[in-house]
Amino acid sequence: MKLIKYIPLFIILIVTSIVSAQETDTEDGRDPGHINGNRFRQMYNEFSTPNMYRTASGAPGANYYQQQADYKMDIELDDKNAKITGFETITYTNNSPDELEYLWVQLDQNVREKDSKTSLMSSGTVGGADQPSGVVGKYFGGGFDGGFKIVSVKGEKGANLPYMINQTMMRVEMPKNLQPGEKFVFSIKWWYNVNNHVTDRARSGYEEFSDGNRSYVIAQFFPRMAVYNDVEGWQNSQFWGRDEFALPFGNYEVNITVPADHIMDGTGVLTNRKEVFTKTMMNRYNEAKKSYDKPVVIVTQAEAIAKENTFATTKKTWKFNATMVRDFGFASSRRFIWDMMSVKIGNKDVMAVSLYPKEGNPLWEEWSTIAVASTLKTYSRMTFDYPYHKAISVHAKNQGMEYPMICWNYGRPNEDGTYSERTKYGMMSVIIHEVGHNYFPMIVNSDERQWTWMDEGLNTFLQYVAEQDFGEWYPDAIAPNKSYPSRRGPASKIVNYMSGDQNFIAPIMSKGLTTYQFGNNAYGKPATGLNILRETVMGRELFDYAFKTYANRWMFKHPTPEDFFRSMEDASAVDLDWFWRAWFYTTDYVDIGVKEVKKYFVTSKMTSQIKEMMEARGMTESDLPPLVYFVEEGSDDFEESMRNVKVEDVPTLKEYMMDNLTADERASLKKPNFFYQITFEKPGGVPMPIIVKYEYADGSSETVMYPVEVWIKNDLKFAKVVASEKEIVKITVDPNQETADIDTSNNTWPKRKKLGEFNKFKEKVKG
Ligand SMILES: [Zn+2]
Numbered sequence: 001m002k003l004i005k006y007i008p009l010f011i012i013l014i015v016t017s018i019v020s021a022q023e024t025d026t027e028d029g030r031d032p033g034h035i036n037g038n039r040f041r042q043m044y045n046e047f048s049t050p051n052m053y054r055t056a057s058g059a060p061g062a063n064y065y066q067q068q069a070d071y072k073m074d075i076e077l078d079d080k081n082a083k084i085t086g087f088e089t090i091t092y093t094n095n096s097p098d099e100l101e102y103l104w105v106q107l108d109q110n111v112r113e114k115d116s117k118t119s120l121m122s123s124g125t126v127g128g129a130d131q132p133s134g135v136v137g138k139y140f141g142g143g144f145d146g147g148f149k150i151v152s153v154k155g156e157k158g159a160n161l162p163y164m165i166n167q168t169m170m171r172v173e174m175p176k177n178l179q180p181g182e183k184f185v186f187s188i189k190w191w192y193n194v195n196n197h198v199t200d201r202a203r204s205g206y207e208e209f210s211d212g213n214r215s216y217v218i219a220q221f222f223p224r225m226a227v228y229n230d231v232e233g234w235q236n237s238q239f240w241g242r243d244e245f246a247l248p249f250g251n252y253e254v255n256i257t258v259p260a261d262h263i264m265d266g267t268g269v270l271t272n273r274k275e276v277f278t279k280t281m282m283n284r285y286n287e288a289k290k291s292y293d294k295p296v297v298i299v300t301q302a303e304a305i306a307k308e309n310t311f312a313t314t315k316k317t318w319k320f321n322a323t324m325v326r327d328f329g330f331a332s333s334r335r336f337i338w339d340m341m342s343v344k345i346g347n348k349d350v351m352a353v354s355l356y357p358k359e360g361n362p363l364w365e366e367w368s369t370i371a372v373a374s375t376l377k378t379y380s381r382m383t384f385d386y387p388y389h390k391a392i393s394v395h396a397k398n399q400g401m402e403y404p405m406i407c408w409n410y411g412r413p414n415e416d417g418t419y420s421e422r423t424k425y426g427m428m429s430v431i432i433h434e435v436g437h438n439y440f441p442m443i444v445n446s447d448e449r450q451w452t453w454m455d456e457g458l459n460t461f462l463q464y465v466a467e468q469d470f471g472e473w474y475p476d477a478i479a480p481n482k483s484y485p486s487r488r489g490p491a492s493k494i495v496n497y498m499s500g501d502q503n504f505i506a507p508i509m510s511k512g513l514t515t516y517q518f519g520n521n522a523y524g525k526p527a528t529g530l531n532i533l534r535e536t537v538m539g540r541e542l543f544d545y546a547f548k549t550y551a552n553r554w555m556f557k558h559p560t561p562e563d564f565f566r567s568m569e570d571a572s573a574v575d576l577d578w579f580w581r582a583w584f585y586t587t588d589y590v591d592i593g594v595k596e597v598k599k600y601f602v603t604s605k606m607t608s609q610i611k612e613m614m615e616a617r618g619m620t621e622s623d624l625p626p627l628v629y630f631v632e633e634g635s636d637d638f639e640e641s642m643r644n645v646k647v648e649d650v651p652t653l654k655e656y657m658m659d660n661l662t663a664d665e666r667a668s669l670k671k672p673n674f675f676y677q678i679t680f681e682k683p684g685g686v687p688m689p690i691i692v693k694y695e696y697a698d699g700s701s702e703t704v705m706y707p708v709e710v711w712i713k714n715d716l717k718f719a720k721v722v723a724s725e726k727e728i729v730k731i732t733v734d735p736n737q738e739t740a741d742i743d744t745s746n747n748t749w750p751k752r753k754k755l756g757e758f759n760k761f762k763e764k765v766k767g
Pocket of ligand 1: 433437455456459
């Protein structure tokens with residue numbers, strides 16, 4: 001402890017300067033005070049208080065509950081008139097501790113009602129041109145008579161129930177209040193005209209082909225129970241067409257009657273396969289169950305083409321049973337080609353399935369089912385084993401939309417069957433994304449109406465992981481020596497958005513309907529944030545375990561944002577409040593740079609700076625123990641004592657300190673010839689670890705990550721002293737662009753324009 005003698009002096013000097021600064025601040029006697037604006041403060045103000053439903057650790061609490069809605073439905077698709085009729089019986093179970101006075105049922109089809117308010121709320125300008133049907137639709141009350149026609153709402157014994165419809169929400173009154181633990185059974189008879197989803201840009205409807213045939217992708221097609229829970233009460237926020245859904249889990253028995261020559265599939269287990277399959281289809285199906293490496297065609301393109309002019313007038317009823325699903329969707333057409341293959345997930349076989357009209361080929365027969373299989377493998381590894389027995393990808397023009405076990409996807413080759421890489425990867429990406437939605441929000445059932453990012457952000461993040469994994473499961477799918485061209489995920493891809501006009505950026509933690517730039521806000525930014533947590537802040541091991549914990553805790557349940565944020569911290573022991581606040585609750589961006597670099601050498605000769613300080617206190621050099629002094633390159637002291645010293649002859653600390661050090665200390669000193677005081681600046685609001693690449697004169701380099709906590713006490717700058725044996729010639733912050741730094745012009749030292757000056761200086765040192 002020989003150095004201790006002179007430490008007090010420096011402490012005195014430092015303390016003196018701090019004290020005098022404080023005196024200046026409070027000279028006028030006022031202390032205006034402040035609230036805690038530290039970017040690392042805990043999120044007690046933003047987060048809801050943990051309770052018996054949702055714990056502080058982010059897991060479901062002891063009194064967690066969720067409502068259940070079971071459906072029995074008879075549906076008929078009238079292909080000739082493009083009309084769907086339905087009769088459904090809902091058994092609603094009140095698992096909440098609350099008495100319910102009424103029930104809310106969602107009527108999503110009402111956005112296409114003739115007098116829907118959806119068109120009134122959308123602003124518009126006169127375009128240069130439009131199709132006549134578009135003009136009629138937009139400005140003359142709509143040429144299309146959509147929306148639910150509710151025929152009856154009845155109780156279990158057949159008595160009519162009073163109901164009121166407010167746009168897309170229907171309030172149903174019960175004969176008496178529904179007590180905790182009770183069930184209420186009621187039925188709704190309805191029908192509606194099916195819209196053309198291609199001209200409508202809707203997520204459900206039909207596409208009409210030139211031969212007069214249609215292919216239907218049908219969803220939001222039946223009155224669906226709204227969610228009632230501890231967070232929102234009834235989630236009866238109106239559907240405006242873009243923001244998605246909040247739905248309770250339940251069991252479904254659905255009979256769907258379609259023309260006899262249609263091929264169809266939907267959510268759930270097909271329970272009467274032998275009635276609706278031909279013998280040939282049955283044999284092919286049994287073969288598909290044993291095929292793990294390539295799809296087996298159940299209905300061939302030739303068979304589909306042969307039916308193009310049949311227009312059957314007879315009907316067939318397909319029967320489905322689904323347990324623990326939050327919704328139901330189906331697709332039907334006589335033009336569908338159908339293929340399937342088995343995927344091993346855990347110790348279970350899951351069927352990967354594709355349905356597509358011939359317009360999708362050859363792209364779809366080549367890659368759709370493979371993409372489904374690949375998705376199930378990656379997502380199951382990152383979350384939990386896929387619990388359903390099948391996952392279907394249906395080809396529908398311009399669609400990308402998800403339902404339990406089934407989804408609609410775009411991607412169509414040119415008419416001559418050729419397709420670009422862009423079309424192929426676009427199609428594979430949308431399939432990965434929509435099949436991936438089975439995990440979020442179909443199973444980890446978040447409230448999409450409220451928080452778009454909870455399913456889209458998490459899913460887009462996993463989509464990126466699955467895309468990068470694709471080639472490992474199916475090497476033939478990716479062009480040789482190429483990696484999957486992901487559109488979202490890497491940090492650098494969100495920079496444009498985060499550096500954009502702040503008037504048109506909303507925090508991620510905004511209700512879907514109130515955000516700007518939907519894709520960037522709810523998909524890209526949260527996905528990128530999770531990718532940064534995984535690759536840079538937490539590391540894969542900590543992140544993956546925590547992410548999996550969240551997924552498993554909330555599988556088949558209804559999580560909130562806090563449940564996610566808390567679970568990620570709870571399972572990793574990484575305090576992430578700073579990250580959630582900055583990335584999810586603000587529109588701040590990342591910008592970290594090198595502000596200043598000062599280079600020092602050691603000398604035994606007292607520098608003028610210290611000499612002045614000593615004199616001011618009436619002390620002389622003899623009052624001090626032997627010291628080494630730091631002399632800044634370019635200073636007067638430097639000019640005087642070091643200007644002619646060659647770089648290899650620069651004195652080292654070792655030469656001055658021998659007497660004062662133990663043998664061990666001497667050995668560990670080696671040769672720190674160079675001392676750098678590096679000041680990093682943070683013009684951006686988001687704290688981030690500082691990743692720094694140091695490049696040395698001998699051509700070697702080293703990358704160091706200073707933890708994000710360096711910003712706790714000073715949000716604007718952070719100084720670091722680096723003692724180096726080798727001369728540093730270049731410093732780069734975030735060299736691999738993994739933090740979404742929006743301005744890289746301040747990321748390097750020396751700055752390009754000052755290069756001349758630096759070289760001149762280097763020459764001086766070298767003599
Ligand atoms: Zn999505």
